[in-house]
Amino acid sequence: MTTTAATSVPPELDAGALARWRDGGGKLIELFEAARELGPVAGFRLGERRIVLVTGAEQVQHVLAKNPDTYVKHGHRAKVLLGDGLLCASGEPWKRQRKVLHPQFTGRGIRAYEPQIRAAVAGIAERWAAAAATGEAREIDADLRHFSLEVIWRSLTAHPLDPETHQRLIAAGDSLAAIPAFAPATGEIADDFREANERADVAAAHAIALAGEAEEPHLLAVLLKAAAELPDYTERLVRDELLTLVVAGYETTATALSWLFLLLDAHPEQRDWALAAGPVGSPERAAAIRALVDETLRLYPVAWLMPRYAAAADTLDGLAVEAGMTVLLCPYLTHRDAELWPDPEEFRPQRFLEAGRRPVPGAYFPFGLGPRACVGAQFAVREMVLLLEELLPAYRAEIRETPEEVGYAITVHPAGPVRAVLHPQGE
Numbered sequence: 001m002t003t004t005a006a007t008s009v010p011p012e013l014d015a016g017a018l019a020r021w022r023d024g025g026g027k028l029i030e031l032f033e034a035a036r037e038l039g040p041v042a043g044f045r046l047g048e049r050r051i052v053l054v055t056g057a058e059q060v061q062h063v064l065a066k067n068p069d070t071y072v073k074h075g076h077r078a079k080v081l082l083g084d085g086l087l088c089a090s091g092e093p094w095k096r097q098r099k100v101l102h103p104q105f106t107g108r109g110i111r112a113y114e115p116q117i118r119a120a121v122a123g124i125a126e127r128w129a130a131a132a133a134t135g136e137a138r139e140i141d142a143d144l145r146h147f148s149l150e151v152i153w154r155s156l157t158a159h160p161l162d163p164e165t166h167q168r169l170i171a172a173g174d175s176l177a178a179i180p181a182f183a184p185a186t187g188e189i190a191d192d193f194r195e196a197n198e199r200a201d202v203a204a205a206h207a208i209a210l211a212g213e214a215e216e217p218h219l220l221a222v223l224l225k226a227a228a229e230l231p232d233y234t235e236r237l238v239r240d241e242l243l244t245l246v247v248a249g250y251e252t253t254a255t256a257l258s259w260l261f262l263l264l265d266a267h268p269e270q271r272d273w274a275l276a277a278g279p280v281g282s283p284e285r286a287a288a289i290r291a292l293v294d295e296t297l298r299l300y301p302v303a304w305l306m307p308r309y310a311a312a313a314d315t316l317d318g319l320a321v322e323a324g325m326t327v328l329l330c331p332y333l334t335h336r337d338a339e340l341w342p343d344p345e346e347f348r349p350q351r352f353l354e355a356g357r358r359p360v361p362g363a364y365f366p367f368g369l370g371p372r373a374c375v376g377a378q379f380a381v382r383e384m385v386l387l388l389e390e391l392l393p394a395y396r397a398e399i400r401e402t403p404e405e406v407g408y409a410i411t412v413h414p415a416g417p418v419r420a421v422l423h424p425q426g427e
Ligand code: HEM
Pocket: 086, 087, 088, 098, 152, 244, 245, 246, 248, 249, 250, 252, 253, 256, 301, 302, 303, 306, 307, 365, 366, 367, 368, 369, 371, 372, 373, 374, 375, 376, 377, 379, 380
């Protein structure tokens, strides 16, 4: 994508937007929205930092898929808790670790853990049946968090999630979720994480003890085998990897599901459409439910901001990117670009099933793109579809309290509890 007319002087960002953001009166997303107006690649300064915001599909593809060695992960925010786990690793260690985990999260691997997903689905279905009988509103976001945590815990250990571990992991995860989207260097926040790390260590030791007794397939067996066979795969790395899978896997999935129930409350006809697509267990119904998930992740790509560090100079759409600059990818903005997505603000899952309307490369990346894309993407989609196949026909979730704000931290999330009354539906 090198062009001859590269400029090293970033176009000026609207001074008003920058000032509002600096004064705390605006959100980071407003700053990015203003920057996006400059074009598919926009450069600006935030204090000492020189930022390049990339929102054009072709340029997203260039950064994430075609040039992952130029645009690298660097000093990940989650390292304070997740250490050298896959999310924060780089270089050769990352390659080795990815090779161990990847097969567990594709076709046959996922099928091995499907009984654990189904057990977690049965658990939430039971809780919702009891709640529906009372007619009282409940925090369904907490239910969905419990569900997705149970899925990953069961897949790791082949054991149900006990209440103490549930609490410990949620508390550890919450401390990470509270890091602002644009965090200071990890050293500055490490002190705040002592307690979270202690909790996480107890949970990890418990998981390892449980996994030793398990007979069904479980992910920890794969990690422990790697530790026994590979020289650099230390016990500490087993702990980091285990916590990485928990933390990367549960909040993201649960938040996507919360958005989905909020969107279905505003668009009840879309729930009816998905259920009418085919009978229980049919591929047609599964495809329509998958489209609900895809469209939810288009409007709310939970991992809404992906930072990269330019390890070498490059030129992006005429802008000279210098080594050392921070490059930000923002699927939240790319997914709402009217040139890529007609009527971008509309919730219209059918767009994912229309023949010949596959998104252009780089236009849709809720799970990232290229070699560092989400290792758990297929697993997450399978988990969400299995849950929705069970819950959607059985209940209509009437949202009683919609959070007014959208939170933009490590995830884009409803900023407050999502309370709903569950109305049993006959099918
Ligand atoms: C809706 C659910 C999910 C979303 C939206 C999501 C999103 C993402 C994204 C965007 C990335 C890449 C970040 C980047 O390039 O900077 C990522 C990486 C990752 N995700 Fe997910 N994820 C989800 C569920 C899961 C699940 C269920 C697991 C595991 C069980 C998981 C494990 C990981 C790991 C380990 C990485 C790091 C991969 C690597 O760097 O090689 N994620 N995820």
